[in-house]
Amino acid sequence: MKWALPLLALQLSSGCARQVELFPGEADSGAADAGVAWPAWSSYVAKLSLPDCPAAPVLVVNTASTALTGGRTLDDPALAGPELSFPQAMWIAANRLGPDTITFDSTVFPPDSPVTILLAGTDELPPDVGPVCLDGRGSGVVLDWTPEGVACRAGCFWWLTRGSVQVGLTLKHLPMALQVSDAQVAGCRLGNDGERAYNTLRPSAVEAYGGAVIGPGNVFTDPIGIRVLNGATGVRIIGNEMGVDPVTFADLGLIVGVELQGEATLDGNLFGETTAEPVRSTSVATVATLTNNLIGVDRLGAPVERLASGFTLAMGSFDVGPGNVIQGTQSALRVGDGAQVRITRNSISRNGAGIVFLGAAPVDAPALTLADASRVQGTCPVAGEVEVFSDSGDQGTSFLGTATCTAAGAFDLVVSVPGGRNVTATLTDASARTSAFSAPLAVP
Numbered sequence: 001m002k003w004a005l006p007l008l009a010l011q012l013s014s015g016c017a018r019q020v021e022l023f024p025g026e027a028d029s030g031a032a033d034a035g036v037a038w039p040a041w042s043s044y045v046a047k048l049s050l051p052d053c054p055a056a057p058v059l060v061v062n063t064a065s066t067a068l069t070g071g072r073t074l075d076d077p078a079l080a081g082p083e084l085s086f087p088q089a090m091w092i093a094a095n096r097l098g099p100d101t102i103t104f105d106s107t108v109f110p111p112d113s114p115v116t117i118l119l120a121g122t123d124e125l126p127p128d129v130g131p132v133c134l135d136g137r138g139s140g141v142v143l144d145w146t147p148e149g150v151a152c153r154a155g156c157f158w159w160l161t162r163g164s165v166q167v168g169l170t171l172k173h174l175p176m177a178l179q180v181s182d183a184q185v186a187g188c189r190l191g192n193d194g195e196r197a198y199n200t201l202r203p204s205a206v207e208a209y210g211g212a213v214i215g216p217g218n219v220f221t222d223p224i225g226i227r228v229l230n231g232a233t234g235v236r237i238i239g240n241e242m243g244v245d246p247v248t249f250a251d252l253g254l255i256v257g258v259e260l261q262g263e264a265t266l267d268g269n270l271f272g273e274t275t276a277e278p279v280r281s282t283s284v285a286t287v288a289t290l291t292n293n294l295i296g297v298d299r300l301g302a303p304v305e306r307l308a309s310g311f312t313l314a315m316g317s318f319d320v321g322p323g324n325v326i327q328g329t330q331s332a333l334r335v336g337d338g339a340q341v342r343i344t345r346n347s348i349s350r351n352g353a354g355i356v357f358l359g360a361a362p363v364d365a366p367a368l369t370l371a372d373a374s375r376v377q378g379t380c381p382v383a384g385e386v387e388v389f390s391d392s393g394d395q396g397t398s399f400l401g402t403a404t405c406t407a408a409g410a411f412d413l414v415v416s417v418p419g420g421r422n423v424t425a426t427l428t429d430a431s432a433r434t435s436a437f438s439a440p441l442a443v444p
Helices: 041-046 086-095
Strands: 058-061 100-104 115-118 132-135 141-144 165-167 170-172 178-180 184-186 189-191 204-208 219-221 224-228 235-238 256-260 263-267 277-281 287-291 311-320 325-327 333-343 347-349 355-357 367-372 375-379 384-391 398-405 410-414 422-428
Touching (some): 058 086, 204 219, 224 235, 256 263, 375 422
Parallel strands (some): 115 141, 165 184, 170 189, 189 219, 256 277, 287 311
Antiparallel strands (some): 367 375, 375 410
């Protein structure tokens, strides 16, 4: 499968204070709304580099009805009659050997005037349909479980498993988390559409099991966007918009972007302005690598207002960096006693606090003794690797270089140093534990 970060598709504004519904202009079940004044979701999805569907028979949904005209045992679309509903296509795919692709007729589901398939209260879907490619590209389709609160029976939703792919779909008012195992979700909108009326019975939009790939280009709005479950391995969360609508630029009020309990890589995700906790860990089994994620800036690097924290790493083992940008938060990184965290080559600036330890710091910060245009020197409490930064305050906007702090407790970094600013440093010891920032030292 191929993927790439959707940078070219995103022209995010730094002024995102207005409240805009995530899914404006979408029609009621079976009807289309021609008055959409913003680029359709399908136009955004078309700009993304998304996984291809595997070569497989194609089932084309051509009605917003949910009727099972051929029943749950049907395996031949020719016997379904002139209309093929989404539930019927899912049952055919479940009943046939090998992979299937389910698409949507663009004359029935116009890309510029999305049409809703209302699935609230249904028990007509096979829970395990894979392997399947659910492909909404080139059409305007919304799968909606409104009103929320309707009991989710066994057939109200599906699992995405066994190499399945789901792309280009809008899933609104989900009745339960989308379970993803050895499958990929990309270019989809999932959640409560920015209404801030959260479904407390389903706190997360996606639950990721082993081998799940979440991204690129998904938009999440929920109490929790993604939960990586305890015991999951090989999960990749790549290039998503966590609580940010890339079409309207609206902030969607996500509470937690990613909750980590298992093993995952997070790369290139953008977290919204008011996401209370972009990333948090809740298990000692967490093993995670966080690279190139953006907090407090848009994808063009412009600052956005931040009201909440950065990464909350209470338990587990982490590599944070390189390439994360965290600015304007209350605290960029909060590290608990149960976490081992290596922090390297990030841009951390203008936060209320930089690196905060909720208990005792695992290693003390180095002390800077000299800084001029060509050199930074200092001392360390233990041997390790020192990273030196340039900053207007007491954190680390720009990484300058790395030096080894010897057993004698000193380092000397020869590097070009911007004048009129400060330098700061961190120390990572032999156990891959990183200190807080040192006290800043002004550069003439």
